[in-house]
Amino acid sequence: MRTSTELTKRSRGRPRAFIPSQVLDRVRTVFMEKGFAAASLDELAAASGLNRPSLYAAFGDKEQLYIATLRFYGARSVEGLEAILNGPGTIEQRLGKVYKGAIDLYTAPPHRPGCMIVGTAAVESPSHPRIAAVANELLAAIEKSLERAFAASDLPRKPSPAARAHMAGAILYAIAIRARLGAKAADLKAFAASMVPTICHADRGRPARS
Amino acid sequence: MRTSTELTKRSRGRPRAFIPSQVLDRVRTVFMEKGFAAASLDELAAASGLNRPSLYAAFGDKEQLYIATLRFYGARSVEGLEAILNGPGTIEQRLGKVYKGAIDLYTAPPHRPGCMIVGTAAVESPSHPRIAAVANELLAAIEKSLERAFAASDLPRKPSPAARAHMAGAILYAIAIRARLGAKAADLKAFAASMVPTICHADRGRPARS
DNA sequence: TTGTTTTTGTGCGATACAGTACAGAAATCC
DNA sequence: GGATTTCTGTACTGTATCGCACAAAAACAA
Numbered sequence: 001m002r003t004s005t006e007l008t009k010r011s012r013g014r015p016r017a018f019i020p021s022q023v024l025d026r027v028r029t030v031f032m033e034k035g036f037a038a039a040s041l042d043e044l045a046a047a048s049g050l051n052r053p054s055l056y057a058a059f060g061d062k063e064q065l066y067i068a069t070l071r072f073y074g075a076r077s078v079e080g081l082e083a084i085l086n087g088p089g090t091i092e093q094r095l096g097k098v099y100k101g102a103i104d105l106y107t108a109p110p111h112r113p114g115c116m117i118v119g120t121a122a123v124e125s126p127s128h129p130r131i132a133a134v135a136n137e138l139l140a141a142i143e144k145s146l147e148r149a150f151a152a153s154d155l156p157r158k159p160s161p162a163a164r165a166h167m168a169g170a171i172l173y174a175i176a177i178r179a180r181l182g183a184k185a186a187d188l189k190a191f192a193a194s195m196v197p198t199i200c201h202a203d204r205g206r207p208a209r210s
Numbered sequence: 211m212r213t214s215t216e217l218t219k220r221s222r223g224r225p226r227a228f229i230p231s232q233v234l235d236r237v238r239t240v241f242m243e244k245g246f247a248a249a250s251l252d253e254l255a256a257a258s259g260l261n262r263p264s265l266y267a268a269f270g271d272k273e274q275l276y277i278a279t280l281r282f283y284g285a286r287s288v289e290g291l292e293a294i295l296n297g298p299g300t301i302e303q304r305l306g307k308v309y310k311g312a313i314d315l316y317t318a319p320p321h322r323p324g325c326m327i328v329g330t331a332a333v334e335s336p337s338h339p340r341i342a343a344v345a346n347e348l349l350a351a352i353e354k355s356l357e358r359a360f361a362a363s364d365l366p367r368k369p370s371p372a373a374r375a376h377m378a379g380a381i382l383y384a385i386a387i388r389a390r391l392g393a394k395a396a397d398l399k400a401f402a403a404s405m406v407p408t409i410c411h412a413d414r415g416r417p418a419r420s
Numbered sequence: 421t422t423g424t425t426t427t428t429g430t431g432c433g434a435t436a437c438a439g440t441a442c443a444g445a446a447a448t449c450c
Numbered sequence: 451g452g453a454t455t456t457c458t459g460t461a462c463t464g465t466a467t468c469g470c471a472c473a474a475a476a477a478c479a480a
Contacts, residue, residue: 013456014446035333037248041438051459056439058457111336122390123245123333126321136391159404166401167408173387174380180332181346191376194369198377198408223426224476251468261429266469268427 020058023048024072027065032113035120036066036131067134073116074138081145091153092200095168099192102172106179107188114180118173143169155200164199171195230268233258234282237275242323245330246276246341277344283326284348291355301363302410305378309402312382316389317398324390328383353379365410374409381405 030039030047041062045052059065084097106114113119117135125132143165150161150168159167175188240249240257251272255262269275294307316324323329327345335342353375360371360378369377385398 011456012448012454014448014458016457017446033336035245035247035337037245038334038337040436042436052438053440053460054458061439113336114332118387120333122324122387123330124248125390125392126243126323127245127248132391139388139391163404167405170384170401170405171380174383177328177332177383177387178349180335181342181349182335191380194373195377195380221426222478223424224428224478226427250466252466262468263430263470264428271469 016058018048018050018054018058021072023050023055023058024069028069028073028116029111029113031066031069031120032116033111036062036124036128063128063130067131070116070121070131070134070138074134074141077115078138078141078145081142085145085149091149091155092196094149095199096193096196099172099175099196100189103175103179103185103188103192106176107183107185112179112182115173115176118176119180139169139173142172153200159201168199171199226268228258228260228264228268231282233260233265233268234279238279238283238326239321239323241276241279241330242326243321246272246334246338273338273340277341280326280331280341280344280348284344284351287325288348288351288355291352295355295359301359301365302406304359305409306403306406309382309385309406310399313385313389313395313398313402316386317393317395322389322392325383325386328386329390349379349383352382363410369411378409381409 026048027044030043041052045055059068081098085094087094117138121131121135146168147161147165150164175192179188236257237254240253251262255265269278291308295304297304327348331341331345356378357371357375360374385402389398
């Protein structure tokens with residue numbers, strides 16, 4: 001269960017026949033399609049290529065496996081988010097890129113999975129407080145990233161960076177829900193594009209430079 | 211399975227010992243706490259007060275029972291929404307009431323269930339297209355109600371009523387998600403209150419009368 | 421009262437599922 | 451090379467779950 005980060009020196013016994021991050025990535029597709037409760041360990045094992053006892057030995061029970069997957073997914077998402085937000089362009093352009101990228105992921109065939117946090121973790125929240133805690137951490141990290149980007153921009157301080165981040169996050173979550181329910185990518189992109197100036201207002205007219 | 215709407219004349223055999231709408235209401239609490247997949251028929255039967263064969267006879271299998279419950283929930287929600295939107299007050303005040311009412315429901319103890327559509331139906335969407343279809347119908351009905359209210363208001367036509375409705379809906383869904391993940395009612399209300407003027411902008415200053 | 425219809429509730433069967441034991445395999449350490 | 455450690459994969463156990471069969475009960479019809 002120790003998080004074997006790539007550079008473990010080769011630790012005593014028989015080596016693993018799998019790469020943990022790859023397993024989490026494959027398992028993620030099952031969790032995102034079916035959700036936590038409906039995903040069976042047989043499906044998870046089949047998708048990951050290894051069998052149940054190896055899964056248990058490596059990650060623990062289903063909840064722990066789900067949490068590891070969620071953390072992995074969340075870390076990659078925050079990474080991608082920050083890569084865009086720290087990149088070039090006005091704040092409007094970067095926020096637009098964030099939404100475009102998210103929508104492409106959320107509406108990816110074949111399952112249009114939406115966001116793992118909003119689409120599958122939220123439902124377990126009342127029954128699985130540990131899942132809820134991780135989901136909250138991740139949403140907080142997402143909004144922190146957004147907040148930092150707004151704070152570093154030259155937008156007026158009137159709606160605070162935190163308030164803008166809340167709003168931008170809310171729009172992101174709503175998009176994730178609608179994607180999972182089957183909304184067309186083009187519609188979501190049009191909606192997102194219409195929301196970017198509102199979030200960054202520069203109220204009525206053309207956006208200000210950032 | 212015929213939707214015995216209150217005024218069935220007394221139809222031949224042994225009468226039912228339950229009121230279908232009451233059963234749906236009790237079953238709803240279980241579905242909203244656990245979600246569709248994790249709710250077992252034993253729990254559903256126990257909560258409803260009747261036993262499994264009676265549930266099957268009355269509503270069909272678990273998916274059909276869930277869909278009946280979702281429709282019932284959705285109809286009541288849209289009803290409540292329209293009652294507020296058709297009531298007195300400016301459009302800002304009415305929208306504020308909508309959010310306040312929704313947040314009270316979403317954060318109700320003991321489970322902080324959020325919205326049944328966003329919080330439990332969405333996750334089943336890839337695996338259960340019939341559930342997804344109903345969920346989409348209901349979200350469309352909600353946004354239609356909002357759109358009508360915006361169209362009937364004296365807000366500028368510049369962001370179209372449909373665009374405002376999409377935005378208002380998105381905020382509502384985001385609130386539902388955050389409620390299910392444990393956000394405090396007060397925080398959600400503050401967020402909602404901050405969003406109302408944005409949705410209705412009358413942009414910067416005081417709201418216009420409606 | 422006798423027959424008919426519908427609901428109730430106990431109980432059953434078959435399956436699926438989560439989690440584990442155990443023997444064999446593949447590597448390192450000495 | 452032998453001992454040790456760790457992983458793999460088959461097989462297993464107990465439980466939970468869904469969905470239904472069937473007899474008893476409660477109403478109406480004649």
